[in-house]
Amino acid sequence: MTIKGTKEQEEIWKEMTYGNSHMMIYAGAGTGKTFTIVQGADSVVGRKCFLAFNKSIATELANQLPDDCEAKTFHSLGLAAIKTQRRNCKIDNKKTYKIVENLLGKKFKSKTQLVKLVSLIKSSMTDWNDRESIQAIMDEYNIEFDGVLEMNNALKYLPTIKNNCMDLSVVDFDDMIWLPVEMDLNVKHYDVVFVDEAQDFNEVQRRLILKTCNGGRMIVVGDPKQAIYGFRGADSASMKLFEETLSQSSRGVKEFTLSITWRCPKKVVAEANRFFSDYTCRDDAEDGVVNVNVPFSPKVGDMVLCRTNAPLIQNCFQLIAEGIPAYVLGRDIGYSLQLLVGKVTKNNDMLVSDFLPLLNKHIEYQMDVFRKADKERLVQSLDDKRQCITYLTRNANTVQGILDNIKAIFGDGKKRGVIFSTIHKAKGLEKDNIWILEPQLMPHPMAKSDADKEQERNLCYVAITRAKKTLNYVGERIG
Numbered sequence: 020m021t022i023k024g025t026k027e028q029e030e031i032w033k034e035m036t037y038g039n040s041h042m043m044i045y046a047g048a049g050t051g052k053t054f055t056i057v058q059g060a061d062s063v064v065g066r067k068c069f070l071a072f073n074k075s076i077a078t079e080l081a082n083q084l085p086d087d088c089e090a091k092t093f094h095s096l097g098l099a100a101i102k103t104q105r106r107n108c109k110i111d112n113k114k115t116y117k118i119v120e121n122l123l124g125k126k127f128k129s130k131t132q133l134v135k136l137v138s139l140i141k142s143s144m145t146d147w148n149d150r151e152s153i154q155a156i157m158d159e160y161n162i163e164f165d166g167v168l169e170m171n172n173a174l175k176y177l178p179t180i181k182n183n184c185m186d187l188s189v190v191d192f193d194d195m196i197w198l199p200v201e202m203d204l205n206v207k208h209y210d211v212v213f214v215d216e217a218q219d220f221n222e223v224q225r226r227l228i229l230k231t232c233n234g235g236r237m238i239v240v241g242d243p244k245q246a247i248y249g250f251r252g253a254d255s256a257s258m259k260l261f262e263e264t265l266s267q268s269s270r271g272v273k274e275f276t277l278s279i280t281w282r283c284p285k286k287v288v289a290e291a292n293r294f295f296s297d298y299t300c301r302d303d304a305e306d307g308v309v310n311v312n313v314p315f316s317p318k319v320g321d322m323v324l325c326r327t328n329a330p331l332i333q334n335c336f337q338l339i340a341e342g343i344p345a346y347v348l349g350r351d352i353g354y355s356l357q358l359l360v361g362k363v364t365k366n367n368d369m370l371v372s373d374f375l376p377l378l379n380k381h382i383e384y385q386m387d388v389f390r391k392a393d394k395e396r397l398v399q400s401l402d403d404k405r406q407c408i409t410y411l412t413r414n415a416n417t418v419q420g421i422l423d424n425i426k427a428i429f430g431d432g433k434k435r436g437v438i439f440s441t442i443h444k445a446k447g448l449e450k451d452n453i454w455i456l457e458p459q460l461m462p463h464p465m466a467k468s469d470a471d472k473e474q475e476r477n478l479c480y481v482a483i484t485r486a487k488k489t490l491n492y493v494g495e496r497i498g
Contacts, residue, residue: 025279032062035060036062036063038273039236040236040271041236042272043265048298049281052240053083060085066210067087067088068089068090070214070215072093076215077095078090094192096206097195097197101194105187108189112191115138116134118183119133128169132163135160136153141184141194142197143156143221144222144223200230209231212231212237213238214238215241217239217240218243218246218258219246239265245480279299279301280298284300284305284308286306286309290496295476307486309492311492314493315454317338317437321437322445324442324455325439326457335437343436345428346437347428359404360418363377364418367417368417368418371412371415371420382402386401386402389401449487450485450487453491454491461475461478461479461498462498463475
């Protein structure tokens with residue numbers, strides 16, 4: 020059966036079928052990029068692979084792509100390369116933590132910060148001996164050690180940590196991508212490689228992709244307007260950097276766009292156009308609804324978004340108390356709150372009335388350290404966590420009750436209820452009805468640099484374009 024697409028899609032399919040160049044496809048939110056790739060993949064000749072960011076996407080695509088096109092994650096591709104060298108390698112995501120603890124001792128207080136730094140060094144392919152570049156990473160990503168002595172010890176041991184990380188007998192998730200590039204391992208090659216979400220690539224991911232292609236053809240899809248993961252190491256200019264590299268090859272590179280959204284109605288598109296003007300909808304799109312300053316009254320199946328976590332938890336608890344099923348996306352967020360509770364006390368039988376003063380003392384001390392270091396973003400993050408835990412004391416008599424509440428409301432696997440999510444967690448998701456809590460935080464007033472302001476504009480765009488029918492602002496509109 021012949022499928023007719025838009026003019027933009029037909030141009031892309033024609034180049035996929037008859038062309039030989041690399042392709043950069045700039046696709047806005049809800050513009051049918053997955054459909055476009057899947058339909059075009061069937062006509063592309065050669066060994067084909069679609070690289071996805073996570074297993075769930077790869078699994079979903081495997082059922083849609085033609086039989087001669089593999090769907091893989093970056094991690095599975097890299098792990099396969101490692102296993103050609105060490106067949107029985109084990110996976111341990113605490114590998115780096117254990118290396119740090121073994122080298123610097125259990126009394127070293129900044130293990131978590133050092134592990135984060137190591138991860139960022141790997142993702143950016145930074146020279147482990149380049150103190151100036153490493154300091155720049157620490158400044159950009161707000162990595163703070165417990166005193167100058169611990170920082171100096173950490174930096175001194177970085178080359179040794181690198182050598183230990185290159186042990187192929189045990190690998191973590193970072194290693195699966197980093198080691199094949201760092202050690203120049205043999206990676207399976209394909210004639211055509213499709214990659215999505217290219218706006219979120221970091222340096223090591225780009226290098227792994229190029230190793231996989233190795234003279235073949237790249238078909239790259241992404242949306243720079245949805246680049247919101249700079250805080251965890253993604254390059255905001257990822258697509259531009261990728262295109263510059265591909266343009267130097269003998270194949271050359273051609274640009275294409277998908278600008279017509281199939282997801283968002285006219286009024287939601289108009290909201291998105293307040294931040295980016297090149298976003299359009301179908302002529303026959305519904306009008307949709309944008310409500311401003313409306314009372315908070317979500318229904319099961321709706322999604323609630325916020326810039327920070329505390330309002331999500333507060334309102335989630337309120338709905339549960341009213342008998343409405345609800346949960347918060349982000350088990351990693353729940354885990355970080357559990358860790359914070361554990362830093363304050365190991366006594367789960369401690370009364371909440373005794374725990375809260377200790378929590379405030381701990382938080383205030385850390386915030387004071389960050390204020391002196393001019394790390395206002397970290398100050399705000401800590402205050403958000405404090406508010407989260409304060410809300411989590413609801414109906415809890417002891418610390419164990421707080422931990423039970425954390426476990427109860429953070430449920431990524433739950434299927435039914437009102438979904439609460441940060442905007443970062445909601446990327447890639449869509450719902451008929453979207454609610455935005457505390458829109459006055461978007462763009463965040465702390466965003467000062469051009470890069471931060473760009474990330475904030477992108478965040479606003481991502482939040483707005485999750486809505487398929489109705490967008491509700493619980494307060495004044497964004498921006």
